Amino acid sequence: MNAAPAFKKIALIGFGLIGGSIARAARQQGLADAIVTTARSAKSRARVKELGIVDDVLETNAEAVKDADLVILCIPVGACGAVAQEIADHLKPGAIVSDVGSVKGAVVRDMAPHLPASAHFVPAHPVAGTENSGPDSGFAELFIDRWCILTPPDGTDPDAVERLRAFWAGLGARVEIMTPDHHDLVLAITSHLPHLIAYTIVGTADELEGVTQSEVLKFSAGGFRDFTRIAASDPIMWRDVFLTNKEAVLEMLGTFNEDLSKLTRAIRRGDGEALFEHFTRTRAIRRGIVEIGQDSAAPDFGRPHAQLGKKAE
Numbered sequence: 001m002n003a004a005p006a007f008k009k010i011a012l013i014g015f016g017l018i019g020g021s022i023a024r025a026a027r028q029q030g031l032a033d034a035i036v037t038t039a040r041s042a043k044s045r046a047r048v049k050e051l052g053i054v055d056d057v058l059e060t061n062a063e064a065v066k067d068a069d070l071v072i073l074c075i076p077v078g079a080c081g082a083v084a085q086e087i088a089d090h091l092k093p094g095a096i097v098s099d100v101g102s103v104k105g106a107v108v109r110d111m112a113p114h115l116p117a118s119a120h121f122v123p124a125h126p127v128a129g130t131e132n133s134g135p136d137s138g139f140a141e142l143f144i145d146r147w148c149i150l151t152p153p154d155g156t157d158p159d160a161v162e163r164l165r166a167f168w169a170g171l172g173a174r175v176e177i178m179t180p181d182h183h184d185l186v187l188a189i190t191s192h193l194p195h196l197i198a199y200t201i202v203g204t205a206d207e208l209e210g211v212t213q214s215e216v217l218k219f220s221a222g223g224f225r226d227f228t229r230i231a232a233s234d235p236i237m238w239r240d241v242f243l244t245n246k247e248a249v250l251e252m253l254g255t256f257n258e259d260l261s262k263l264t265r266a267i268r269r270g271d272g273e274a275l276f277e278h279f280t281r282t283r284a285i286r287r288g289i290v291e292i293g294q295d296s297a298a299p300d301f302g303r304p305h306a307q308l309g310k311k312a313e
């Protein structure tokens with residue numbers, strides 16, 4: 001447990017997978033005196049209150065950010081601009097404003113113009129998640145040993161960046177800083193395209209004539225099952241990701257389609273050597289990821305939480 005909480009009051013706008021996980025982890029690690037959140041429907045507010053993780057659950061975003069030292073938007077990327085506008089006049093001078101969006105260029109473009117000069121805007125993206133959403137889906141261990149990427153605009157107060165870095169480190173994450181454009185290019189290939197492929201393949205299997213729905217379900221114990229998990233991810237979140245990271249995704253999709261054509265040709269021509277060479281190369285990549293502990297099974301969720309802050313410092 002930290003000696004003194006890093007923040008007096010944290011406001012989490014949205015209490016879904018990411019907002020709920022931040023609240024649980026920040027609470028466990030003692031990173032704030034008070035944590036408040038917003039939930040839009042009466043039903044969600046009642047559920048979040050029942051969970052008993054936060055100090056207050058408010059209906060409006062403007063009410064929630066009052067007196068908060070750290071405000072984190074944990075909502076779909078496409079909603080960030082309108083919410084920045086909603087909260088702008090209610091922010092405490094000196095407050096750090098951040099987000100967790102999977103796309104950074106669009107978030108910076110949509111939020112920055114609305115925020116007052118007295119606020120410190122430090123966009124962030126924890127590269128950790130699941131296919132689940134909603135107030136019950138979060139868990140405190142989500143960010144342990146996962147990356148959190150910060151994309152502060154040029155000229156951002158270094159103290160604000162450092163405070164947010166320390167906050168994410170306190171949640172268990174490894175923190176890296178990059179530009180929004182670079183973030184969006186990297187994530188287009190490592191996260192956005194894999195989701196598009198999963199959404200495609202599951203839809204394709206579903207529409208196949210000659211293969212019944214029950215056969216798709218029955219024989220989905222192998223590779224296809226992994227795709228169905230990813231394809232179960234939140235439709236609003238992913239609609240917004242593809243609408244807002246259009247250029248980078250289309251660029252990566254172009255390269256992907258060229259590579260797919262090469263493999264298609266190798267299959268058509270019976271070119272076993274080309275297939276073997278390709279699969280050998282990709283196997284080595286997977287083994288490299290496992291070796292450096294970046295596969296999904298690697299994080300040690302059993303590690304005592306009290307050690308998190310120490311390890312991440």
Ligand SMILES: NC(=O)c1ccc[n+]([C@@H]2O[C@H](COP(=O)([O-])OP(=O)(O)OC[C@H]3O[C@@H](n4cnc5c(N)ncnc54)[C@H](O)[C@@H]3O)[C@@H](O)[C@H]2O)c1
Nearest residue numbers: 014015016017018074075076077079101102129130133134
């Ligand atoms: N799910 C993941 O794996 C993952 C991982 C990292 C980052 N992210 C990013 O985190 C953000 C939130 O994703 P999530 O998975 O927590 O989604 P979620 O659906 O679990 O939660 C989103 C919450 O935002 C609320 N919300 C939507 N619009 C709002 C508005 N205008 N004002 C207030 N609240 C609003 C919803 O009611 C919901 O409670 C997204 O930007 C996403 O790109 C998601």
Ligand SMILES: O=C(O)C(=O)C[C@]1(C(=O)O)C=C[C@@H](O)C=C1
Nearest residue numbers: 102126127128129130131190191
């Ligand atoms: O494991 C999953 O379910 C995820 O899709 C998590 C994942 C990812 O692609 O790695 C999804 C989107 C986020 O922006 C960050 C993490």
